[in-house]
Amino acid sequence: MENFLQQLVNGLTLGSIYGLIAIGYTMVFGIIGMVNFAHGDVFMLSAFIALIIFLALTQLLGLASMPVAFLIVLVAAMAFTALWNWAIERVAYRPLRGSFRLAPLISAIGMSIFLSNFVQVVQGPRNKPVPPMFTDLIHLTDGPLGVTMSYKQILIMAVTAALLLGFWFVVQKTALGRAQRACEQDRKMASLLGVDVDRTISLTFVIGAALAAVAGTLYMLYYGVVNFTDGFTPGVKAFTAAVLGGIGSLPGAVIGGLLIGLIETFWSAYFSSDYKDVAAFSVLAVTLIFMPSGLLGRPEVEKV
Amino acid sequence: MAAPLDQKRPDLSRALVDAGFAALVTFGLSFPILALRTEQDMQNRLIVEPRWSWSVIAVMVVFCARLLAGLLSDWRARALAIPGALIAVFGAHMGVTQALTHGAGITALGLALLIGAFALDARLRDAPAPVAAPRAERADRSRLISMAGLAALFLFPFVMLAWLGPQGSLKWINNYGVQILIYVMLGWGLNIVVGLAGLLDLGYVAFYAVGAYTYALLSTTFGLSFWICLPLAGVLAAFWGVILGFPVLRLRGDYLAIVTLAFGEIIRVVLINWTDFSNGYAGISSIPRVTFFGVPFTAADDGFAAMLGLEFTPIHRTIFLYFLILCLALLTNVVTLRLRALPIGRAWEALREDEIACRSLGVNTVNTKLTAFALGAMFGGFAGAFFAVRQNFVSPESFTFIESATILAIVVLGGMGSQIGVALAAVAMIGGTEILRELDFLKQIFGESFDPAQYRMLIFGLAMVVMMIWKPRGLISSRTPSIFLKKRTAVAGSLVREGRG
Incomplete structure (x- = not known):
C-alpha cells in the first residue's frame, strides 16, 4: 500500500510534466491540424534556457534565495521559449500554411533535428548536471517504508495546477481564448468574422511554448540533469498522451x-x-483500437 | 505577380526597419542559449561563461541577410548577395585580426559578388516576366532519360574504378553509391504505403530492423545463407506489417501516425532490452559477409578473385554489393510500377484520394490497406537484410526514429508517389549529408578547433525545412495516371490528395 501511494506521488509528478507538454501538441493540432514534431525539442531547449538562466543568476549575479531564483527562471524561460517558438512558427510553418498536409510535418521534423543539433553545437554534447534544489522531504506516513514527498514534487504539482488554472482561464474567458476556439472550429469562418487568424495561430504557438517551458524548468529541477537528446522521448510520450486523451481536447x-x-x-x-x-x-x-478518437476526443465526422 | 510596379521597388527605410526587427528577435533568441555557455569545471561543477561574440555575430548575420533580402527583389540576386556580403565581411575580419594575406582578396571577391547581385537584380526587375516555354512531348524523352540513367547507374562503379583505382573509388562506390541506393530502395518501399495508399507511416524503420535482424540471427545461429534469408526477411517483415496493420486499420491520419511511431519505438526498445534474443545495445557482430552466390570474396584460392583470375582487392565485394542493392531497388521499382497498373494499385490510389468513395464503390478497404502495409514492409525487410550483410553488424542504434523521419522526408520531398522524384530526393538528402563529411577544408579557414562534422545534422535539419518551404509538393509534383481515356497526360500535383490514412 505504501509503495502504491509512493508511486502514485511519483507518477503524478511525471504526469504533470507530460501533461504540460501535451497541451502544446494538442493546441497546435486543434488549430492547424499539424503534428508539431519540434515541440519535444522546444521543451528540451526550454530546459537548457532555464538551466543557463539559473546558473547566470546564481553565479554571475550572486542571487542566493532559491525561491526567488526559481520564480525568475520560470518566467524568463517561458518568455524566451515563447520567442523561440514564435520565430520557429514564423520561419518554418507559416510559409506552408494552406499547403498540403505532410509539408508542415516534414518541416517540423527538420526543425526538431535542427534544434537538438543546434543545442548540441552551442552547449556541448555532455550531460549538464544541475545543483540539487528543494530537496527536503515531507513524510506522509511513518515507518521505514513511509511515503515521502519531496518539496520538488510538491512544487511541480503546485506550479502545474496553478498554470493549468491560468491557462484554462485564458482559453475560456478571454478574447484570445475565444478567438482561438473559433479558429479551431472553423478557420475560414473565424477570419470572415474579423478574427486575425495568423495572430491567433502565433499566440497558440507562444502559449504552447510557454507551457512547455514550465515543463522544461520543472524537468530540469526534478531530474537534475539535462542533455540535448532529452527532447525526443518526453516529446513522443507527450504526443502519445495528447492522442490518448483525444487530440484537440485540452482536458484530454x-x-x-x-x-x-x-x-x-x-x-x-x-x-x-x-x-x-x-x-x-x-x-x-x-x-485507440477500442476508442479510435481517444478518451475525450470528438469522433471525426466526415461529410461527403 | 500582379503587384503594382512601385511596390516591387525596394524601399531602404522599410528594409532597414525590417532588418532591425529581425536582428532584435535574433538577439532575443540568442541571448541565453548562445551568449552564455555552460561548461564543467575541474570540480565537475557546471559553470556558465559569457560568450557574447557568438550572439553578436548571429545578430549581424541576420541583420545583413535580412537587409539585403529587403533591398533585392529577386531570389536569385538574394542568393548571390547574401553569401557575397558574408564573404566580404569575413575576409575583412580575417585581414584585420589575423593579418591574413588573402584577406583583401576575399573581401574583394565578396564585394564583387555583392555588386553583381545588385546589377543582376536591377536587370531582372526591369526585364519582362519570362514566358514559360511550351512543354515538349514528354513521354519519349522521359523514357530516354530513364534508360540513360539506368545505363549510367550500371556503369558507375566501373567508371569510378577506372578513374580513381581500387583505393580511391571505394569511398565513392560505398559511401555514395551503396548508401544512396539503400535509401532509394527504402524510399520506394515507403512510397507504396505513404505515396500510393496514403497511409502515414512514421515507423517504417521497424520493418528495416526486422529484415536486418532476420538475416543477422538466422545466419549467425543457423548458418543460413544470404540468399535463403533474403526472402525470409521479406516475408517476416511483411508478416509484421500485417500484425501492425490489423489494429490500426480503423485509425485515420495522425492517429495512424502515432501508432506506427509507437510501433517503431516498441521494436527498438525490445531489441535493446531483450538481450537473450538480440544481444541488446551491443548488437550482433560478425555476421557472415556477402558471397558471390557461394564464392567468398577472399584472397584464398577458392575466392572470387582467384576464380576469375583477378588480383584480389576488397573493392570486388563492394561492387557486388552495389549491384545487389541496385537490383533490389530496381525490383522494388518494377513491382511498384506494375502493381500500379493492377486493380490493387488503383485501389491504393483511390483509397488515398477518397476513402468513403472507395467504400461506397465496393473496394475492400481492409485488404487494400493491409496489402499496402505488407508490401511496403516486405521491401523494407529486403533492404534490412541487405543492410545487415553490408555492415556485418547490426545494433538497435541503427533503427532510430531519425531513420524513419529521413525516409519519410525522402518520400515527401520526392513528391509522394513519384518514383523518379523519390530517387532524386534520396540522392539530394543522403548524398548531401555524405558531402558534408568532406568539409575538412573549412578547418583551414575557421581554425583547427572547428569541427565540421558537428554541423552535419544541423545542416541536414535546416535543409529539410528549406526544401519543404521551397517545394512543398516535392521535387516532382505531377503524376502520370495509371489509367486514362485516350491520351496519357500528366496530372498536376495540386490536384492529387495527400496521405490522410
Whole structure:
C-alpha cells in the first residue's frame, strides 16, 4: 500500500510534466491540424534556457534565495521559449500554411533535428548536471517504508495546477481564448468574422511554448540533469498522451499526460523499468483500437 | 505577380526597419542559449561563461541577410548577395585580426559578388516576366532519360574504378553509391504505403530492423545463407506489417501516425532490452559477409578473385554489393510500377484520394490497406537484410526514429508517389549529408578547433525545412495516371490528395 501511494506521488509528478507538454501538441493540432514534431525539442531547449538562466543568476549575479531564483527562471524561460517558438512558427510553418498536409510535418521534423543539433553545437554534447534544489522531504506516513514527498514534487504539482488554472482561464474567458476556439472550429469562418487568424495561430504557438517551458524548468529541477537528446522521448510520450486523451481536447491532454505518467511509474515499480516505454505505447494502441478518437476526443465526422 | 510596379521597388527605410526587427528577435533568441555557455569545471561543477561574440555575430548575420533580402527583389540576386556580403565581411575580419594575406582578396571577391547581385537584380526587375516555354512531348524523352540513367547507374562503379583505382573509388562506390541506393530502395518501399495508399507511416524503420535482424540471427545461429534469408526477411517483415496493420486499420491520419511511431519505438526498445534474443545495445557482430552466390570474396584460392583470375582487392565485394542493392531497388521499382497498373494499385490510389468513395464503390478497404502495409514492409525487410550483410553488424542504434523521419522526408520531398522524384530526393538528402563529411577544408579557414562534422545534422535539419518551404509538393509534383481515356497526360500535383490514412 505504501509503495502504491509512493508511486502514485511519483507518477503524478511525471504526469504533470507530460501533461504540460501535451497541451502544446494538442493546441497546435486543434488549430492547424499539424503534428508539431519540434515541440519535444522546444521543451528540451526550454530546459537548457532555464538551466543557463539559473546558473547566470546564481553565479554571475550572486542571487542566493532559491525561491526567488526559481520564480525568475520560470518566467524568463517561458518568455524566451515563447520567442523561440514564435520565430520557429514564423520561419518554418507559416510559409506552408494552406499547403498540403505532410509539408508542415516534414518541416517540423527538420526543425526538431535542427534544434537538438543546434543545442548540441552551442552547449556541448555532455550531460549538464544541475545543483540539487528543494530537496527536503515531507513524510506522509511513518515507518521505514513511509511515503515521502519531496518539496520538488510538491512544487511541480503546485506550479502545474496553478498554470493549468491560468491557462484554462485564458482559453475560456478571454478574447484570445475565444478567438482561438473559433479558429479551431472553423478557420475560414473565424477570419470572415474579423478574427486575425495568423495572430491567433502565433499566440497558440507562444502559449504552447510557454507551457512547455514550465515543463522544461520543472524537468530540469526534478531530474537534475539535462542533455540535448532529452527532447525526443518526453516529446513522443507527450504526443502519445495528447492522442490518448483525444487530440484537440485540452482536458484530454492533461488527463492523458497524467495517465501516461502513472502507467510508466507503476510499470517500472511493479514490473520492469526496461519496458516502461513499451507499456505506455501498448496502452495507447489498445485504447485507440477500442476508442479510435481517444478518451475525450470528438469522433471525426466526415461529410461527403 | 500582379503587384503594382512601385511596390516591387525596394524601399531602404522599410528594409532597414525590417532588418532591425529581425536582428532584435535574433538577439532575443540568442541571448541565453548562445551568449552564455555552460561548461564543467575541474570540480565537475557546471559553470556558465559569457560568450557574447557568438550572439553578436548571429545578430549581424541576420541583420545583413535580412537587409539585403529587403533591398533585392529577386531570389536569385538574394542568393548571390547574401553569401557575397558574408564573404566580404569575413575576409575583412580575417585581414584585420589575423593579418591574413588573402584577406583583401576575399573581401574583394565578396564585394564583387555583392555588386553583381545588385546589377543582376536591377536587370531582372526591369526585364519582362519570362514566358514559360511550351512543354515538349514528354513521354519519349522521359523514357530516354530513364534508360540513360539506368545505363549510367550500371556503369558507375566501373567508371569510378577506372578513374580513381581500387583505393580511391571505394569511398565513392560505398559511401555514395551503396548508401544512396539503400535509401532509394527504402524510399520506394515507403512510397507504396505513404505515396500510393496514403497511409502515414512514421515507423517504417521497424520493418528495416526486422529484415536486418532476420538475416543477422538466422545466419549467425543457423548458418543460413544470404540468399535463403533474403526472402525470409521479406516475408517476416511483411508478416509484421500485417500484425501492425490489423489494429490500426480503423485509425485515420495522425492517429495512424502515432501508432506506427509507437510501433517503431516498441521494436527498438525490445531489441535493446531483450538481450537473450538480440544481444541488446551491443548488437550482433560478425555476421557472415556477402558471397558471390557461394564464392567468398577472399584472397584464398577458392575466392572470387582467384576464380576469375583477378588480383584480389576488397573493392570486388563492394561492387557486388552495389549491384545487389541496385537490383533490389530496381525490383522494388518494377513491382511498384506494375502493381500500379493492377486493380490493387488503383485501389491504393483511390483509397488515398477518397476513402468513403472507395467504400461506397465496393473496394475492400481492409485488404487494400493491409496489402499496402505488407508490401511496403516486405521491401523494407529486403533492404534490412541487405543492410545487415553490408555492415556485418547490426545494433538497435541503427533503427532510430531519425531513420524513419529521413525516409519519410525522402518520400515527401520526392513528391509522394513519384518514383523518379523519390530517387532524386534520396540522392539530394543522403548524398548531401555524405558531402558534408568532406568539409575538412573549412578547418583551414575557421581554425583547427572547428569541427565540421558537428554541423552535419544541423545542416541536414535546416535543409529539410528549406526544401519543404521551397517545394512543398516535392521535387516532382505531377503524376502520370495509371489509367486514362485516350491520351496519357500528366496530372498536376495540386490536384492529387495527400496521405490522410
